[in-house]
Amino acid sequence: xxxxxxxxxxxxxxxxxxxxxxxxxxxxxxxxxxxxxxxxxxxxxxxxxxxxxxxxxxxxxxxxxxxxxxxxxxxxxxxxxxxxxxxxxxxxxxxxxxxxxxxxxxxxxxxxxxxxxxxxxxxxxxxxxxxxxxxxxxxxxxxxxxxxxxxxxxxxxxxxxxxxxxxxxxxxxxxxxxxxxxxxxxxxxxxxxxxxxxxxxxxxxxxxxxxxxxxxxxxxxxxxxxxxxxxxxxxxxxxxxxxxxxxxxxxxxxxxxxxxxxxxxxxxxxxxxxxxxxxxxxxxxxxxxxxxxxxxxxxxxxxxxxxxxxxxxxxxxxxxxxxxxxxxxxxxxxxxxxxxxxxxxxxxxxxxxxxxxxxxxxxxxxx
Numbered sequence: 587x588x589x590x591x592x593x594x595x596x597x598x599x600x601x602x603x604x605x606x607x608x609x610x611x612x613x614x615x616x617x618x619x620x621x622x623x624x625x626x627x628x629x630x631x632x633x634x635x636x637x638x639x640x641x642x643x644x645x646x647x648x649x650x651x652x653x654x655x656x657x658x659x660x661x662x663x664x665x666x667x668x669x670x671x672x673x674x675x676x677x678x679x680x681x682x683x684x685x686x687x688x689x690x691x692x693x694x695x696x697x698x699x700x701x702x703x704x705x706x707x708x709x710x711x712x713x714x715x716x717x718x719x720x721x722x723x724x725x726x727x728x729x730x731x732x733x734x735x736x737x738x739x740x741x742x743x744x745x746x747x748x749x750x751x752x753x754x755x756x757x758x759x760x761x762x763x764x765x766x767x768x769x770x771x772x773x774x775x776x777x778x779x780x781x782x783x784x785x786x787x788x789x790x791x792x793x794x795x796x797x798x799x800x801x802x803x804x805x806x807x808x809x810x811x812x813x814x815x816x817x818x819x820x821x822x823x824x825x826x827x828x829x830x831x832x833x834x835x836x837x838x839x840x841x842x843x844x845x846x847x848x849x850x851x852x853x854x855x856x857x858x859x860x861x862x863x864x865x866x867x868x869x870x871x872x873x874x875x876x877x878x879x880x881x882x883x884x885x886x887x888x889x890x891x892x893x894x895x896x897x898x899x900x901x902x903x904x905x906x907x908x909x910x911x912x913x914x915x916x917x918x919x920x921x922x923x924x925x926x927x928x929x930x931x932x933x934x935x936x937x938x939x940x941x942x943x944x945x946x947x948x949x950x951x952x953x
């Protein structure tokens with residue numbers, strides 16, 4: 587079986603890298619930091635026009651008609667570029683929330699008890715709640731209109747370690763979130779005939795949202811790990827100490843080699859999980875990608891020395907974003923529990939949509 591990327595996949599990845607280099611270069615990254623992470627709507631629309639969000643929609647629905655492996659390649663490039671915003675949630679909401687596929691709507695998500703990214707700027711919020719009982723089909727709710735405004739009003743801002751990712755603490759738990767929606771709906775019931783709908787119920791299973799979101803987040807982590815590896819090697823080759831490049835010293839060589847040794851197994855795991863869609867493989871990929879992104883950023887920062895903590899280098903931004911992503915959708919403890927449960931069972935989870943219905947440990951929300 588050939589797991590090499592096809593020519594079309596390589597062209598897709600290369601095209602996205604070129605696009606992001608043109609529309610989100612280092613100057614635009616710095617400008618986003620200066621704006622405290624406020625989203626650039628024109629950039630969001632450019633991503634929509636390029637098919638970033640509609641990539642997996644069928645062609646008859648106005649999408650590109652590609653699959654999860656291709657989406658992983660695009661999110662890997664987004665991670666390399668430190669592209670801000672709730673990319674994962676908006677991608678998953680394409681075709682489910684009006685305007686998401688075209689980049690006209692910003693969609694974030696609430697899943698678990700972690701803070702919600704870019705809530706103040708969101709046009710819709712996906713509520714990915716507690717998994718339904720086995721055999722029961724239930725979609726994810728999307729808050730819009732008056733319900734969204736009430737939800738945002740009930741949330742409170744919290745300090746974010748990543749200057750590109752503003753965070754809010756949502757009403758605690760799914761019950762509180764849905765109570766907010768219920769109250770907002772009652773407020774507008776009298777005007778229901780005149781007012782637009784305040785919620786959209788998607789046909790997607792909440793379990794599918796979580797696992798696919800975890801995989802796409804792992805792809806972002808993979809892109810970040812690869813970029814910090816490149817940055818470390820470049821700096822080690824150009825920075826001199828005692829008359830020699832710092833990369834000539836054995837300790838620095840070992841750090842760079844370790845970074846590559848973490849990145850490539852993570853890449854294999856992420857790509858394989860994108861092909862199989864197996865929740866257990868997604869959990870393993872998330873673990874490996876999280877470790878690669880966080881530890882590579884820390885090693886890259888060490889190779890840069892004190893300069894790594896300053897605005898002259900982007901590595902500290904990669905580290906802060908990697909910390910946030912590691913806690914999103916499926917954190918380390920949740921992934922380990924899922925892997926341990928699978929190892930202790932008689933067989934693996936079935937590679938089918940039914941696998942998404944299996945209860946998973948509580949996972950964080952995210953963009």
